[in-house]
Amino acid sequence: MQNLNLSVYLVITPGVLMLDYAGPAEALRMARDMGAPLTLHTCGPLADVPTSLGTQLGGLAPLPAQLPPNSLVLITGNSHEREDYATPAARQVVRWLQTAPQSDTRLASICSGALLLAMAGRLDGLRCTTHHSLIADLQTLAPTAQVQADRIFVDDGQVLTSAGITTGIDLALYIVEQVAGAALAAQVARRLVMYTRRGPNDPQLSPWLAHRNHMHPAVHQAQDAIAHRLSQDPARRWSLAELADTACVSPRHLSRLFMQHTGISVVDYQQQLRMARAQELLAHHPALTQEQLAEACGFSSARDFRRVWQRWTSRIS
Template identity: 65%
Template sequence: MTLAVYFVVTPNVLLLDYAGPAETLRMAADIGADLTITTCAPVPELHTSMGITLSGLSPLPAQLPDGALVIVAGNASEELDYARPEALAVIDWLAAQRGRDIRVASICSGALLLARAGWLDARPCTTHHALLDMLRQSAPSARVMEDRVFVDDGQVVTSAGITTGIDLALYVIEQHFGAELAARVARRLVMYARRGPNDPQLSPWLAHRNHLHPVVHKVQDAITRDPARRWTLEELAELAHVGPRHLTRLFTRHAGIGVVAYQQQLRIARARQLLADPALSMERVAEQCGFASARDFRRVWAMYVDDSPRAHRTSH
């Protein structure tokens, strides 16, 4: 099903809050993601934080399709900008969307608009570090979290702001269209795992890619496409047109991790997903992730996860 994405902007929108994630999603669509992007506002044109005018904006839709994603971009001067009638109109529109089968997200101070529309009541959320107190005042029952790049509460995703909107967009791409496509977009952006170390949504599919070496990227792309395959170092080296020893040195130097450990982390990430299906036996999970046996799977799991696979399955 096509993912319909609606960016909502208001006068004096912080240009990078909008353009960063919008371009990220556009690139995803260019390389195969089935999504549409609409930029809407309560007025047909408005000035941005850079003084550039955005025109041809769609009106706030009277009806959103089921499964739509609404992304609210932040502004440059929140106290003044969000007292304007255009921002008040967005708050009213957002409030009217509550209870519908959609998902909402915010970039930076866009969380304040979600808060005032009631979307963040009793939810964990975050925003730019300079706006945390303002967010607490706007949504007293919300659980405002500090030091988070973004927080996903299922129907609502909030991000810390500005460039973290790109992290959020990559996360959305990974959720809807898979890790390989998200990694391809990240590579095109020359931007990889920028999510903070305290972020529970840190993805091993995007980690260890914050480098520019084409040989290492080529090998990582191959492993990401098929982590369950029993790759040999010689196969990967031949794919990259280098020798096995040279590949080992390059991979460790630029990715900051060994080839085997990198593949193991992807397999464990896949196992986490499969364990959510109670119909799959532990042996079947191990097989689908490329492990020789359930015993081998448990051994590798213990290297990266504190609890056991069975405990993980029970807790989810």
């Protein structure tokens, strides 16, 4: 996980498909407002551009002459890319992409935005994807690229590309997870009412979002309390009575509601998130001992941690 602030530049061209811009931009904005180390900029070759909805999007900043360290350039997609990307404005973005990114700048695209990256030579030799209707176009523009036709989005290190439209939100949540952790990404997803989150390979369910595809407010309140406490004070252990008080129901009623609406018990749910927390810690601190992991994740002993690890690891890996 990165600790430095990430400067995100959302690049808009005339004819922008509004959901390609608004969906990821709102997900990133929510994450920033929740504490993620993000700074957001919306820029483009023109200050005012027409959108796919026939409305105008104004107040865009100019393309920066120089990108600061630790930047991410996110190229949004268009509604009629073949016509839109033949315009002088699009060609200006291509030239900018060829010169502005620094050695540590990450590039990303949503939907047909990958075509602009390809036109700038930024996808040569890389794994990438785009909207399913544009796969052949992308392969033509980047003949040495390894174009993936069956991915929601692809992370090839310095370059991320998404399949299009709503997958831009999946990509934004992935970026949030990288800079601020899975718990905050899950919090943003819940705010967006996205209880099933898709990943870079096959469609997958994050442990932080599993068992959230219901609409019972008391159960969601208890789940929010567990997730929030794990992100703020991982060693804290919730009792059933404390959770029930948070959800404003009795302990017995919460147990019944939890099983009815999530399919697992309160204890199993807490253990699953503790295992997710342990896997995150191991990914960034592989030298941690079992005793240290047990303490950091709220287990009473390393033995208790090992028992639960053996039970859950195969389910959330």
